[in-house]
Amino acid sequence: MTVDLSYIGTPLTISIVISCGVQTRQILGEGRSARYIWAPYIFGERTETGEGILVQTPNICGRDLAEHPMPDDFLPVVFWAPDAGNLEFMVAYLNEQAYDQPIAKLKFNRATFAPATKVDYDSWKLTEWKKNIVPLATRHDEYSKGHNFFQGGEFFPRSDRRSLHRLVFSPLACRAYLRVPIPESARSRIQAAWPVGKPHFWLGARSIQEELEKQYPQIFTGYRRLDPNWDREMPGALPSFYEGVGVNRASGLGHIVTNKLAVASGRGLRIPYRVSTGYPWASDRLLTDHMIDVHVDTKDGADHGFAYCFRDMYATYFHPDLNQPPTSVGQRFYIDNQLIGVWPKGQGSAPTPVIMEDDKYIWLADRSAFPLTHELARMQ
Known part of the structure; x- marks a missing residue:
């Protein structure tokens, strides 16, 4: 996935290799089932001025691209963060008209898609992936414990108020x-x-x-x-x-x-x-x-x-x-x-x-x- 944007008049390209997997599960009293999962869900980069631009990837895994190709005018959800080092506040662009407003920091040009291999993914992980500003848990904690910055809760130390009242906390x-x-x-x-x-x-x-x-x-x-x-x-x-x-x-x-x-x-x-x-x-x-x-x-x-x-x-x-x-x-x-x-x-x-x-x-x-x-x- 390649997203071409302009940030305050400066061209910005964000490239993401989307990885797909299958998760199998057995719920008590039900038959064994499997479903597609994908990553990364949200990926972001820092601008030269220290702000953050983030993109939500599409749920493309399991989609029959021969029968249902990605539309040429696909518009992902894009976020602007005033501080790339603190994603607790962001502005989401949820309508194509948002990019034309005086308050807009961004202009959207296009999003394109091309097939990727495991080699492409490994290369991306060693290069573009390192620009990612989304705070990450370890892979083990993310998959096994549900630790996730946007979800909050146990992602933070117990003394952090974002971890209080685990059952009623609100995700970002x-x-x-x-x-x-x-x-x-x-x-x-x-x-x-x-x-x-x-x-x-x-x-x-x-x-x-x-x-x-x-x-x-x-x-x-x-x-x-x-x-x-x-x-x-x-x-x-x-x-x-x-x-x-x-x-x-x-x-x-x-x-x-x-x-x-x-x-x-x-x-x-x-x-x-x-x-x-x-x-x-x-x-x-x-x-x-x-x-x-x-x-x-x-x-x-x-x-x-x-x-x-x-x-x-x-x-x-x-x-x-x-x-x-x-x-x-x-x-x-x-x-x-x-x-x-x-x-x-x-x-x-x-x-x-x-x-x-x-x-x-x-x-x-x-x-x-x-x-x-x-x-x-x-x-x-």
Whole structure:
């Protein structure tokens, strides 16, 4: 896999040899099974200025390339990290339009594929592989213990707060909203909940989303993915990016989802957000303040297909005991650093409410963030 990019006008080529394997397993009470795995799942290099550019490889192993060749316009998920030595915060490019925005650091040219041999792989491991900035566990710990930087947990020393509460820690994942239009026929319901003064942005209860999903399933649930305007995007669901299938482009390709009815994320213009319980911003002030700040960015085209990737440490502060309910905490919402509202009692990690834009749009956070780990993929 060769990915040709430009970083602030400077050409950058990232070459990756994808290795394939078969994992056999025997689950108690079931027959023996086998499945394809691939590596590396994410590979990154350092720029001359110390930033990081990372690429997610496609789940190409087990794919019949004679019957289903890689599309010429395949668009992998690409990440930019402000610090190549600290990947705890990254920006993911999740729509082809993201590369055209003023805020974009990168331009995407193309991704090409060619067959590779074991000799090619061994040569790559001795050369290009050494540029990899993704922190790695040993092969044994990765395969046998699940140690992985993006997953966290036991990858870090026990004294590190990223290792606390092993059962409820959150892996590093990418988070964003989708801006979904509200049909004319549903606006009277929205207007009834609109606060006094009719602010441009306001916070709505999850019940608004649930009502819209019930009344307009073709717009707010799985049917939405069949709408040509969204082309298999599914607001409020888990994005398909983590599966290593690429980004669905306006051409209808760019990805390797062969089932025409399946979700293929990428056409939606995601809007990135971060929370104050996220590492590395989280601090012990949360123990006394009991208020989570949610920051959403839209300026300079940030609302055109980006997501913020970070590790949410919510459980460390507000749900340390799995046998007890989580602490109810308030949530403050900012768009481009402007406070738009406060939600007094949020249950679970932020955001709890939806963001309403007048009576015309509802901003839905991806119900499950896009995790940077996958059951069938490895980092090496």
